[in-house]
Amino acid sequence: MATRRHRWPKTRDGIEDAALLILEWLAEQGVNALLRVDAERLAEGRPAWTFAASSGPLPHGIRADGATADQCLSRALAELRAAGITVPI
Structure with a gap:
């Protein structure tokens, strides 16, 4: 399957800008x-993402x-x- 690297944005402030492209690329791989984001966890001061x-x-x-x-996606990667x-970011 061809990689669509030409669409990937340059990330300056984190990887949030690439989130949708990451999800799309994973779907193309069968993932x-x-x-x-969980509003209740956010209100409770817990990690909401x-x-x-x-x-x-994926084996599991x-x-x-x-x-x-940004923190959530960095950990996910x-x-x-x-x-x-x-993921080719």
Whole structure:
């Protein structure tokens, strides 16, 4: 499958700008993925952002949480790399 690197934005302030492209790329690899923000956890002062992925080439489901979208996605990318999937950002 062709990589769409020409669409990837230059990231200056974090990876939030690339979130939708990361999700799209994962779907193209057969991975089910989501990025979620939970208003209740935010109000309680807990990490409100969650990334979850499963299926495709993943040997097991993964989850990453963070206080910000950037923190959550950074942790998610580390989890994906540990599972053998390197997202081309």
